[in-house]
Amino acid sequence: MHVHPYERAWIIVSVALLMVFGVAIVVSSLSMGIQIPGLSARLAPVSPDGFASDEPWVRQLGPGRYEANVFAQMWAFQPSEIRVPAGSTVTFYLHSRDLLHGFKILDTNVSLMAIPGQVGKVTATFNQPGEYLIVCNEYCGVGHQAMFGRLIVEEPSATL
Amino acid sequence: MAANATSYQVSPSEKRLALVFILTGFAHLLIGILMGLLQGLEHMGINLIPSMPVIQTYYQALSIHGVFNVLLFTSFFIVGFLGYMASYGFERPLASVRLGWVTYWVMLVGALLTDWALLANRATVLYTSYAPLKAHPAYYIGLALVVVGTLLLLLNLVRTYLAWRRERPGERIPLLSFGALVTFIMWGMASVGIVVEFVFFLIPWSLGWVAEVDPLLTRTFFWESGHPIVYFWLLPAYLSWYFLLPRQAGGRLFSEPLARLAFLLFIPLSLPVGFHHQFLDPGVSQGYKAIHTVLTFAIFIPSMMTAFTVLASLELGGRARGGQGLLGWVTKLPWKDPVFTGQALGMLLFALGGVSGLINASYTLNLEVHNTLFIPGHFHLTVGAAVVMTFMATSFWLIPHLTGRALWNRPLALVQVILWAVGMTFMSRGMSWAGMLGAPRRTMLGAATYREAAWNEPLELVGVGGVILTIAGILFFLNLVLTLLNRRPAGEVEVPLAEPLPEAGPLPQYLDRFMPWVVSGALLVLIGYGPTIFRLLTTMQTVAAPALNPF
Numbered sequence: 013m014h015v016h017p018y019e020r021a022w023i024i025v026s027v028a029l030l031m032v033f034g035v036a037i038v039v040s041s042l043s044m045g046i047q048i049p050g051l052s053a054r055l056a057p058v059s060p061d062g063f064a065s066d067e068p069w070v071r072q073l074g075p076g077r078y079e080a081n082v083f084a085q086m087w088a089f090q091p092s093e094i095r096v097p098a099g100s101t102v103t104f105y106l107h108s109r110d111l112l113h114g115f116k117i118l119d120t121n122v123s124l125m126a127i128p129g130q131v132g133k134v135t136a137t138f139n140q141p142g143e144y145l146i147v148c149n150e151y152c153g154v155g156h157q158a159m160f161g162r163l164i165v166e167e168p169s170a171t172l
Numbered sequence: 173m174a175a176n177a178t179s180y181q182v183s184p185s186e187k188r189l190a191l192v193f194i195l196t197g198f199a200h201l202l203i204g205i206l207m208g209l210l211q212g213l214e215h216m217g218i219n220l221i222p223s224m225p226v227i228q229t230y231y232q233a234l235s236i237h238g239v240f241n242v243l244l245f246t247s248f249f250i251v252g253f254l255g256y257m258a259s260y261g262f263e264r265p266l267a268s269v270r271l272g273w274v275t276y277w278v279m280l281v282g283a284l285l286t287d288w289a290l291l292a293n294r295a296t297v298l299y300t301s302y303a304p305l306k307a308h309p310a311y312y313i314g315l316a317l318v319v320v321g322t323l324l325l326l327l328n329l330v331r332t333y334l335a336w337r338r339e340r341p342g343e344r345i346p347l348l349s350f351g352a353l354v355t356f357i358m359w360g361m362a363s364v365g366i367v368v369e370f371v372f373f374l375i376p377w378s379l380g381w382v383a384e385v386d387p388l389l390t391r392t393f394f395w396e397s398g399h400p401i402v403y404f405w406l407l408p409a410y411l412s413w414y415f416l417l418p419r420q421a422g423g424r425l426f427s428e429p430l431a432r433l434a435f436l437l438f439i440p441l442s443l444p445v446g447f448h449h450q451f452l453d454p455g456v457s458q459g460y461k462a463i464h465t466v467l468t469f470a471i472f473i474p475s476m477m478t479a480f481t482v483l484a485s486l487e488l489g490g491r492a493r494g495g496q497g498l499l500g501w502v503t504k505l506p507w508k509d510p511v512f513t514g515q516a517l518g519m520l521l522f523a524l525g526g527v528s529g530l531i532n533a534s535y536t537l538n539l540e541v542h543n544t545l546f547i548p549g550h551f552h553l554t555v556g557a558a559v560v561m562t563f564m565a566t567s568f569w570l571i572p573h574l575t576g577r578a579l580w581n582r583p584l585a586l587v588q589v590i591l592w593a594v595g596m597t598f599m600s601r602g603m604s605w606a607g608m609l610g611a612p613r614r615t616m617l618g619a620a621t622y623r624e625a626a627w628n629e630p631l632e633l634v635g636v637g638g639v640i641l642t643i644a645g646i647l648f649f650l651n652l653v654l655t656l657l658n659r660r661p662a663g664e665v666e667v668p669l670a671e672p673l674p675e676a677g678p679l680p681q682y683l684d685r686f687m688p689w690v691v692s693g694a695l696l697v698l699i700g701y702g703p704t705i706f707r708l709l710t711t712m713q714t715v716a717a718p719a720l721n722p723f
Binding site: 013014015016018019023026030037044046048049052110116119121123124125127128129131132133145147148149150151152153154157 | 429452453461473481534544610613614
């Protein structure tokens with residue numbers, strides 16, 4: 013098949029460009045520790061220190077290490093407010109009690125879907141103190157626009 | 173090579189068939205556009221929905237907007253348009269014109285069932301229909317019938333193709349028929365996901381025959397069809413850009429073999445890309461998400477080939493019309509012709525839409541834009557601008573061709589397509605901007621308790637764009653209705669089939685055959701989806717619809 017030299021060059025440049033983008037994705041995800049959820053992680057029904065997996069809670073695992081068990085339901089998050097000191101690494105477990113919901117913490121790299129029957133899991137570190145808005149970003153009925161929460165990253169001094 | 177202006181005339185029955193399909197599609201677009209105005213105004217703080225008849229909630233309007241515009245308008249227009257293009261290209265009637273009419277009635281009954289469920293607020297589940305949001309059975313059955321209709325046209329096209337092969341052995345498949353066949357073969361393969369989802373899960377569940385469904389499994393089936401469906405909307409526009417627009421611009425098709433190759437590449441590459449809608453889903457492995465990222469990037473290549481070939485074809489037109497120098501040919505293009513300008517502006521916005529699509533497909537960047545307004549900002553450029561403007565521009569020649577009635581007002585058509593492009597630019601800009609600030613999509617943002625002040629300015633752009641688009645939409649329908657009522661005869665309106673440049677060598681066999689592409693597409697689906705679907709099917713996590721009706 014005859015291909016015009018300009019067109020051949022155009023196709024080669026297109027493919028090369030996409031390869032550059034692909035490498036950028038791999039490098040950024042590895043170097044910046046960006047996580048997206050993978051296969052569902054089941055939680056033990058009750059942890060050794062008595063936290064039930066079907067209830068909302070935030071618990072400290074060690075210095076600067078937290079776990080949050082979050083439930084999404086029409087039209088609220090439980091807990092609706094999560095407080096951790098600045099510099100904490102938090103692992104979120106996300107469940108849905110009814111429909112699909114979204115869980116996006118604005119201005120951070122935390123975003124995942126809440127799907128009934130699945131448990132979402134991501135881990136992120138929050139260094140910058142402040143109040144972060146958590147929005148449900150998947151349509152979940154007439155009250156969807158009222159579904160939000162807050163992540164409060166406190167100044168280290170405030171928690172001492 | 174077949175001459176460009178054939179004397180072949182399609183039968184009056186097939187002309188009527190194409191016309192009713194296209195008009196039924198546009199009727200849905202009109203209602204869809206009006207719903208869009210309500211959403212745009214709501215985002216800038218003007219909520220008209222409480223004072224509207226029929227419409228009870230923002231989300232009902234949003235469901236109607238999505239389903240009417242991208243499921244019903246597109247399906248009807250495409251079945252009408254491509255059925256006609258195939259018949260004209262083959263220079264023979266469809267294998268069964270009667271089956272064509274059966275297709276119309278099946279799709280019409282389906283559309284009316286779905287319309288009723290939506291207008292009665294019994295199906296406010298948005299076009300994605302995610303379980304366990306549960307709609308009235310009429311909604312799912314109606315949409316299933318529309319899909320059945322598209323598959324009946326596929327059957328009709330394949331039978332027509334086989335009959336044509338017997339009648340004209342050794343000939344190359346004519347370009348228009350080729351484009352129509354590729355589109356419907358791709359869609360036939362892609363539709364498996366949504367057919368399985370509806371027939372085996374959502375319809376029995378909505379009828380109460382089964383109590384529970386798996387939300388992740390049904391969602392995965394949805395996106396197995398739900399991304400390729402955008403190429404089902406786009407390929408008819410590509411057909412027009414490759415095979416008609418060069419003639420409308422006074423040029424010739426720059427490279428026929430590469431045009432055919434780009435079309436054929438869509439058969440395998442459209443199919444295994446749906447996980448880029450599910451990057452943030454728990455229960456799908458990161459490895460398969462990465463594979464779908466690569467495959468989604470791959471589908472960008474035939475679109476880049478299209479950009480080159482179509483622009484080169486237009487350059488031939490601009491130079492034939494006396495254009496000089498590096499870019500002088502651009503000014504010589506027929507910008508006063510709404511058929512040309514509508515498509516050219518659509519292509520321009522499509523370039524931006526394609527680039528934002530690469531952002532969505534990127535494994536990591538997607539994290540930032542997933543389910544924000546950035547996503548509708550993207551697809552209003554691709555579907556809302558490129559596809560809709562191409563279909564509008566096509567109707568400016570096709571409706572006079574089918575009815576023999578002249579386009580009522582040509583300058584109005586030109587103003588209207590320009591207004592549409594301007595409105596879409598404003599609206600998409602506002603949406604993308606608000607999305608990057610974190611504003612969620614599919615949300616009644618005017619009433620959102622958490623709405624941030626920084627979102628106000630971009631959301632005002634969305635509202636302004638929506639108003640401009642509505643004005644453009646109303647002007648389009650005014651022109652359409654007055655064209656249908658126009659007593660002024662159109663004269664002979666030709667199908668503007670472009671002539672390709674002469675080729676250097678023979679066309680390779682694989683560019684005139686479908687089977688290698690179908691087989692490779694099936695293999696890619698098996699690799700890209702097989703293991704995940706198998707795992708989800710064997711470990712189903714079913715749930716019932718919530719006791720409280722969510723909408």
